[in-house]
Amino acid sequence: DAKTTQPTSMDCAEGRAANLPCNHSTISGNEYVYWYRQIHSQGPQYIIHGLKNNETNEMASLIITEDRKSSTLILPHATLRDTAVYYCIVTSNFGNEKLTFGTGTRLTIIP
């Protein structure tokens, strides 16, 4: 799996959009970008994934650059409940049965 690089921590004001970057410059053509988050004392939670097109669901939007070397997870209207560690994971959807988590970005939503 390709290596990812994320900032260690970020703050965002409540109600504003939280933009979490991820670099994955060694991503290969068949690898997807997945995002998970882990709220304190809970297991990780799947958020969204994409290959090359931008994706949106009820939780977030995922913007992947055209060269696919980086991506941004967007939480459009952050709430205090979005305070968590966010993990960006690059993995193939074929024959890869485990998720390789890094240390993620600790996002703190400020009231």
Added chain:
Amino acid sequence: DTGVSQDPRHKITKRGQNVTFRCDPISEHNRLYWYRQTLGQGPEFLTYFQNEAQLEKSRLLSDRFSAERPKGSFSTLEIQRTEQGDSAMYLCASSPVGSYNEQFFGPGTRLTVL
């Protein structure tokens, strides 16, 4: 609640004792995973099952660790002769056919070895 459940949520044991954890996945999910997480780190893969077959084990899974999923439903993770370095959160996850990277995690079992 039909999510992944784990039991117990917390376990304190003395060094050298054996411990066993249980995971009940979402019922229609055929894949089940075990991860371990230490403080300040992301979860690390230990092993996974497809139905009752254990298909991969990490090098982190020493001979003291064994996992089973006897009927392709719940799974158990046993640690024999626990060591202080085994203290961690043990997470279980499950995923459905065709969406193996969309894993649903349980709340974890926090193990403390004294």
